[in-house]
Amino acid sequence: SPQPRRLLVTGGAGFIGTNFVHSWCTTYPEDRVVVLDALTYAGNRSNLASWEATENFRFFQGNICDRTVLDQLLQTEAIDTVVHFAAESHVDRSILGPAAFVQTNVVGTFTLLEAFLQHWRTCGQPDHHRFLHVSTDEVYGSLNPNDPAFTEKTPYAPNSPYSASKAGSDHLVRAYYHTYHLPTIITNCSNNYGPYQFPEKLIPLMCINCLLGKQLPVYGDGQNVRDWLYVGDHCTALGVVIHQGLPGEVYNIGGNNEVKNIDLVQMLCDIMDELAIDLPVRPARELITFVQDRPGHDRRYAIDATKIKTQLSWTPAITVAEGLRRTVEWYLTHRDWWQPLLSDEYQEYYHKVYLSQ
Numbered sequence: 001s002p003q004p005r006r007l008l009v010t011g012g013a014g015f016i017g018t019n020f021v022h023s024w025c026t027t028y029p030e031d032r033v034v035v036l037d038a039l040t041y042a043g044n045r046s047n048l049a050s051w052e053a054t055e056n057f058r059f060f061q062g063n064i065c066d067r068t069v070l071d072q073l074l075q076t077e078a079i080d081t082v083v084h085f086a087a088e089s090h091v092d093r094s095i096l097g098p099a100a101f102v103q104t105n106v107v108g109t110f111t112l113l114e115a116f117l118q119h120w121r122t123c124g125q126p127d128h129h130r131f132l133h134v135s136t137d138e139v140y141g142s143l144n145p146n147d148p149a150f151t152e153k154t155p156y157a158p159n160s161p162y163s164a165s166k167a168g169s170d171h172l173v174r175a176y177y178h179t180y181h182l183p184t185i186i187t188n189c190s191n192n193y194g195p196y197q198f199p200e201k202l203i204p205l206m207c208i209n210c211l212l213g214k215q216l217p218v219y220g221d222g223q224n225v226r227d228w229l230y231v232g233d234h235c236t237a238l239g240v241v242i243h244q245g246l247p248g249e250v251y252n253i254g255g256n257n258e259v260k261n262i263d264l265v266q267m268l269c270d271i272m273d274e275l276a277i278d279l280p281v282r283p284a285r286e287l288i289t290f291v292q293d294r295p296g297h298d299r300r301y302a303i304d305a306t307k308i309k310t311q312l313s314w315t316p317a318i319t320v321a322e323g324l325r326r327t328v329e330w331y332l333t334h335r336d337w338w339q340p341l342l343s344d345e346y347q348e349y350y351h352k353v354y355l356s357q
């Protein structure tokens with residue numbers, strides 16, 4: 001088994017971070033896992049409650065822009081591996097308020113790099129240290145229907161404040177490898193879905209609105225194409241990258257599951273009809289409503305994951321049909337998780353994005 005690690009997981013109380021912590025703590029109980037999370041609207045400490053009582057886990061509430069906190073955690077916890085999820089992650093919110101995206105995604109990543117660089121140098125620059133930067137395929141911009149999928153060599157062309165801020169952070173992470181030899185690795189992953197995803201994102205939004213008998217807002221003509229990856233498959237990919245990935249490398253992660261938004265929503269509606277006994281409106285497809293398109297909405301993303309498949313032997317295990325079923329089942333059985341998240345702030349955001357046109 002691999003050498004035990006001491007992980008700092010930033011953003012570990014968010015969607016992917018939570019799934020990552022659950023799978024890491026289960027698979028590698030000998031490893032130390034320290035979560036640093038600011039607990040913004042998207043973070044939820046109780047997601048990790050089952051680990052808080054265990055010896056090798058620690059939760060720390062703090063901001064990645066706070067250098068003092070970073071220095072202290074890296075040193076006192078003797079961290080050797082940073083898994084960097086913390087970010088402002090929602091494109092629609094980046095259109096309404098981009099400043100927080102530049103602050104957390106660019107300045108926060110820069111601050112974390114600086115702190116880890118100093119820590120790594122202080123430790124004598126050991127080979128097994130890693131800085132894994134978890135990023136998105138949105139940095140590559142938008143594809144036309146017949147374009148080849150994004151590879152690790154595709155030039156960056158971000159179109160939203162979200163993807164631009166992630167692109168900026170990717171460039172900094174890359175530069176710290178080339179300039180200072182800090183052992184960084186970048187992963188660019190397609191759209192994730194699964195348990196613990198905040199209600200604003202497409203799949204939970206549709207599940208929850210079905211259950212509430214509310215309209216299912218689909219942007220534009222619904223023909224936008226996304227590649228969907230079950231979050232558990234993303235987490236296994238991050239695991240192989242941490243253990244076998246090479247410093248300075250970039251790995252694209254994707255499910256090879258290109259689906260048009262409207263087709264995805266219809267699949268979800270059909271699963272809801274089948275699994276939810278108390279739907280207010282049935283068939284759920286009747287709730288589908290086309291709304292004015294998102295500004296600058298990328299038409300298509302597609303990931304070529306050949307590199308991680310051939311070099312690190314990773315393949316996704318869950319089909320979209322299976323992953324969607326699991327996800328719907330989770331939202332059906334976890335109303336007490338998502339109901340409190342539909343706060344006044346959330347309703348206000350929702351209104352701005354979908355109803356004020």
Ligand code: NAD
Pocket residue numbers: 010011012013014015016017036037038039040041042043044062063064065084085086087088089090104108134135136137166188189190191192193198
């Ligand atoms: P999320 O919004 O669900 O979670 C983000 C977490 O980061 C939250 O717990 C939040 O409290 C925390 N956070 C935000 N700002 C912080 C700060 N300044 N300091 C400390 N913590 C802070 O996001 P997610 O969907 O889990 O995405 C995680 C990462 O994966 C992001 O970097 C995102 O860009 C990337 N990513 C996401 C997807 C996707 O489909 N969700 C796909 C590819 C890449």
